[in-house]
Amino acid sequence: MSAPRKILTVFGTRPEAIKLFPLVHALEADPRFDSRVCVSAQHRAMLDQVLAIAEIVPDHDLDLMTPGQTLDALTARALVEIGKVLDAEQPDWVVVQGDTTTVMAGAIAAYYRKIPVCHVEAGLRSGDIHHPWPEEVNRRVVGTFAALHCAPTETARDALLRENVDPATVHVTGNTVIDALHWVSEKVTREPHLAQGLAELEHRFAGKRIIGMTSHRRENFGEGMQNIANAVRQIASRDDVAVIFPVHLNPNVRQVMNAELAGLDNVALIEPLDYPHFARLLDIAHLMLTDSGGVQEEAPALGKPVLVMRETTERPEGVAAGTAKLVGTDADTIVRETFRLLDDEQAYAAMARAHNPFGDGHSAQRICDLLAG
Ligand code: UD1
Ligand code: UDP
Numbered sequence: 206m207s208a209p210r211k212i213l214t215v216f217g218t219r220p221e222a223i224k225l226f227p228l229v230h231a232l233e234a235d236p237r238f239d240s241r242v243c244v245s246a247q248h249r250a251m252l253d254q255v256l257a258i259a260e261i262v263p264d265h266d267l268d269l270m271t272p273g274q275t276l277d278a279l280t281a282r283a284l285v286e287i288g289k290v291l292d293a294e295q296p297d298w299v300v301v302q303g304d305t306t307t308v309m310a311g312a313i314a315a316y317y318r319k320i321p322v323c324h325v326e327a328g329l330r331s332g333d334i335h336h337p338w339p340e341e342v343n344r345r346v347v348g349t350f351a352a353l354h355c356a357p358t359e360t361a362r363d364a365l366l367r368e369n370v371d372p373a374t375v376h377v378t379g380n381t382v383i384d385a386l387h388w389v390s391e392k393v394t395r396e397p398h399l400a401q402g403l404a405e406l407e408h409r410f411a412g413k414r415i416i417g418m419t420s421h422r423r424e425n426f427g428e429g430m431q432n433i434a435n436a437v438r439q440i441a442s443r444d445d446v447a448v449i450f451p452v453h454l455n456p457n458v459r460q461v462m463n464a465e466l467a468g469l470d471n472v473a474l475i476e477p478l479d480y481p482h483f484a485r486l487l488d489i490a491h492l493m494l495t496d497s498g499g500v501q502e503e504a505p506a507l508g509k510p511v512l513v514m515r516e517t518t519e520r521p522e523g524v525a526a527g528t529a530k531l532v533g534t535d536a537d538t539i540v541r542e543t544f545r546l547l548d549d550e551q552a553y554a555a556m557a558r559a560h561n562p563f564g565d566g567h568s569a570q571r572i573c574d575l576l577a578g
Contacts, residue, residue, distance in 0.1 A: 217308075235577075248270060265294075269286065291314055303340075303498075323355065325378075326380060355568075384567070390484060419495045434464075438472075439540045451486070492543070496515050508559035
């Protein structure tokens with residue numbers, strides 16, 4: 206038998222960790238591979254929440270996060286530090302997922318060493334380099350040289366082919382976020398205590414419809430965030446709803462949300478939830494209000510209507526399926542669309558249907574097989 210292939214999986218933020226832990230688990234269990242993990246720790250606490258639940262102990266932890274980090278300083282440090290790990294490990298493949306600074310820097314570091322890159326969740330395109338910013342360009346950069354493009358959907362594959370990517374390197378694998386959701390829901394079924402931390406809020410808000418909320422997009426900082434906060438304030442003035450809002454640790458988000466929403470009766474501003482508790486929030490939510498990428502994929506899978514506070518999306522599948530709707534960052538529009546879902550049963554029913562355009566829960570295994578091939 207030939208020597209196992211050495212795969213170095215590199216990630217740095219919460220969403221990458223969530224979408225890569227199923228693949229790391231699969232690689233670790235597969236004798237065809239020698240699996241290594243490098244975290245940039247572009248996020249710290251929010252990354253550690255995922256590492257803990259998924260029981261992943263990185264081989265390399267670069268501990269890069271600094272409070273209020275800038276894009277250029279983070280990029281520079283990630284490029285240099287990930288490069289050192291690549292020199293030490295000399296893997297056969299580097300695996301990255303998605304569109305963050307860690308992804309772009311990690312992939313470039315591999316390219317500089319002529320190590321082939323496997324890009325998970327390849328081919329998402331909004332067509333607008335400023336939305337999402339800077340993620341649209343991060344994805345495009347990795348797409349120009351990845352040796353293996355794992356497109357979650359046909360739409361993503363078609364986008365890559367339009368950019369003249371070699372079709373032999375593009376594979377539709379589904380999105381590993383669905384693997385992650387299945388894994389966490391099975392884990393919580395076995396160990397229910399892992400998701401019981403919301404019980405007090407559930408009791409406090411009994412009888413109200415829960416709106417699950419997240420917001421953190423960099424392009425919304427400033428006016429967009431202010432508008433979103435204003436919208437939440439108006440929505441929460443109704444006594445038949447409650448908003449549960451785990452606030453992202455980015456200070457640009459926290460300052461605005463704490464200033465505008467702290468102390469409101471029907472709004473719970475809480476710390477970022479670990480994945481079992483966020484899955485619980487998705488479960489109890491009547492609808493989701495978000496600008497997150499991952500939540501746009503999870504909510505449709507669970508049949509939860511999701512109003513997307515963005516002008517455009519690189520994930521059009523949820524919109525096409527009818528479970529997601531783009532509402533932008535204008536406060537009046539957000540409030541109007543939220544009230545419509547709360548007051549118009551037909552409009553709600555039309556959106557509240559489980560659709561799973563993003564995967565079948567077996568994406569990680571498909572990616573393993575491609576890496577072995
Ligand atoms: C990053 C990604 C974004 C992704 C998001 C997921 C880039 C450019 N942005 O945005 O694509 O959608 O993560 O959440 O790669 N912080 C903490 N603790 C944490 C995490 C963040 O304190 O665990 C604070 C720090 O002050 C940090 C700041 O948030 O400097 C910003 O973190 P950063 O990763 O640069 O940007 P995000 O807005 O989190
Ligand atoms: N999430 C979580 N706890 C929270 C908020 C979100 O575990 O308090 C999960 C969510 O289920 C999704 C992912 O984090 O899988 C999305 O991450 P985020 O919104 O930070 O980034 P994006 O997906 O927009 O890049």
